[in-house]
Amino acid sequence: MKVGINKNQVYLGFVLVILLLMVGPVMGSGEILFEGPLSLSDNTVEISSYVSDESYEIPANTPLGALATVVDLPLKITDKSFEKNGILMLDAIGSFEYDKAQGKTWVCVVNGATLDDYGSPETDGLNIKVLSPGDEVSFFYGEKPVSADNAEASVLFSDENSGLVQDLPDNQDQGLVSAGDQIEEGNSLQIDADEWSISLTGAISDEINQTFFEESASCHKGSFTDEDGNEYTGIPLWRLLGWVDDEVSHGSEGFNDAAFESGYVVVVKAGDGYSREFSTKDLTTSDEIIIANNMNGEPLAADGEKPSYPLKLVGPTITGGNSVGNIVEIELIGLPVFSEKSGSDSTEQSEQKEIPQIHIVKYETDGKTIINETTVDYQWMEDNLEVIGDGKTTYKYEGITNNPEDLWNSNQSFSNGFKIESAVKGTLLRDLVNLVGGMEPGTLVKLVASDGYETKLGYPSVYPNPAALDLAGDPFLAFAKGDKVVPDFKEGYQLFFTGGDDQVFSNWDMHETMDSNHWHYYWESGVQYPSAGGLAAKYIETIEVYSEPESEWGLILDGTQIGGVKTDISSGYFDSALVCQFGSNHVATYTDSDGKTWKGMPLWFLCGFVDDADQHSNNAYNESLADSGYQIVITGTDGTSITLESADVKRSGDYILASIRDDILIPKDDASWPLVLTGSGVSDPVMAVEKIELKSLQ
DSSP states (O other), X not given: OOOOOOTTXXXXXXXXXXXXXXXXXXXXXXXXXXXXXXXXXXXXXXXXXXXXXXXXXXXXXXXXXXXXXXXXOXXXXXXXXXXXXXXXXXXXXXXXXXXXTTTEEEEEEETTEEOOTTTSHHHHOTXXXXXXXXXXXXXXXXXXXXXXXXXXXXXXEEETTTOOOOOOOOSSSOOOOOTGGGSOTTOOOOOOTTOOEEEEESSSEEEEEHHHHHHHHHHSOEEXXXXXXXXXXXXXXXXXXXXXXXXXXXXXXXXXXXXXHHOOEEEEEETTSOEEEEETTTOOOOTTSEEEEEXXXXXXXXXXXXXXXXXXXXXXXBOGGGOOBSEEEEEEESOOOOOOOOOOOHHHHHHTSOOOEEEEEEEXXXXXXXXXXXXXXXXXXXXXXXEEOOSSSEEEEEOOOOOTTOSSOTTXXXXXXXXEEEEEEEEEHHHHHHTTTOOOTTOEEEEEETTSOEEEEEHHHHSOOHHHHHHTOOEEXXXXXXXXXXXXXXXXXXXXXXXXXXXXXXXXXXXXXXXXGGOOEEEETTEEEEOGGGGOOOSEEEEEEOOSOOXXXXXXXXXXXXXXXXXXXXXXXXXXXXXXXXXXXXXXXXXXXXXOEXXXXXXHHHHHHHSSSOOSSTTOSOHHHHHHOOEEEEXXXXXXXXXXXXXXXXXXXXXXXXXXXXXXXXXXXXXXXXXXXXXXXXXXXXXXXXXXXXXXXX
């Protein structure tokens, strides 16, 4: 059973949590690649450049160091500016890559400020800037200028000690979120009668009380240090302007950029009647121009001839008499009037583009002969099949536990956050499979993506029993996220699970409802972590339904004789490694003299899995050991074996352990099943390989 919360017992805490989570900008409909705690340490982490293959030790308490400690996030780091500026730069996380032609890039935001690693490498380098506990850190990907609002992908960190996932600020494209909007109907937030407040007047009027201001400042922190070294903290002025600059107070349209650039007057008023006027053309959306409520960590002074308490306008361009204290009101005068924003329904926009289709095909027992096939798109699905989700309900995949003592998180506390959270809707996988005749117990379906990635699901997942429904729920293919449908929903068609009553597909759900051959894993620091999020297949374009029950097998890898380790590789793990889109060195092909095409894994890669304790890092293959020399003994089920030298096999594509012949898995009734050692370097192939041993020359 999944953990729940008694709202009657923790109501006040619930309200504060919601305020902390939601006072930040409402995220766009982009994919959240990771959402969890920010863990800082004084250690170093190793990271490699995909450009030069050089490895670097960087501080773990830097943005790049923090990112590198997040498992299940494939990174592409470039060192092209390292020699000149001493910085490593982020080119990609997963499939979200820097694209100069399209103007797409990754940015890092720390405490509301976007780092300029290229322009200010000595202070803003991702491997240089030192983070502190409580810092707000996020990474956003999209078209320039990138913000939380237009991000296609995000990585969000929270304070490790708070247990709360923070909603991080972007540069300028969003406003605040109403506290009232986040409180459940029928409840109310109790406010202290002695609290101060500030009035905001513009296209609409509102009053922000002390509690809401302070909660907002904790997420939308702006700061400024004056020439005397006093540090002021509070809320950036532009965020408060966005609260009343039009009828949209918060969300993705909270701050009206067009109105700000067109120009209007901002009047800041003190409690004694003093006021100052500013034109937006003289202001900026800098997070250093702030309405401060604290100086040096303490509330502003409430005594003296001109007390600043409770709020003061400060900033690098706010000098002399312009620095208003004891603020009680901010008024916007001369706001421009715009015609209603033009727009069109996202569905209509997508209809003008080519709508992606899904090809569904069912094969005979030979895995080649087609029994039935059809092709559908999301419009047909909506019109003819049950729709799961509403584009508002969020479905989640749990991230790895990152705890070697608790690999599965069977109590489902989700303390390490979620890998994916998306408000999607789509079509049940079984409804699509049924279009070509359905499945039989023991068989599987294969979801094939446009980039070649494959995901297998067994009959118990596609047709879950009642117990599995309560845990994992039904798998479905999402065709819409938020208000975007494919192709504007760029990750679609994407696999999700309804996830029982909490819409979460967890690691434990995977354990309890799926055949172990279909479990997904992620390696980190020598630990093989279950990863439910690894099943969130994207860009699905083909559903292959097989009629022959899947045959499982195992491969023994033994490196103990040269000081390594011993392990068994399952057929499911082997197959998933072959289609890993971030591991091009996992797969190799060979066409023999008879014209047969073999596909499998390079022998050297499997040796690297057990030649030492490092099984799955970028340096898993121990080249120095291979240079020193050892023997590789490959043995088949009939006792046939061959011995190879490590120096010959070293990073060579001429020795392949193949499981696929002519694009079809080798069938169980074939004499060579399940694996064949072949390749241009192999004179006599070894059939039905079951064991690989690494042996010392001595």
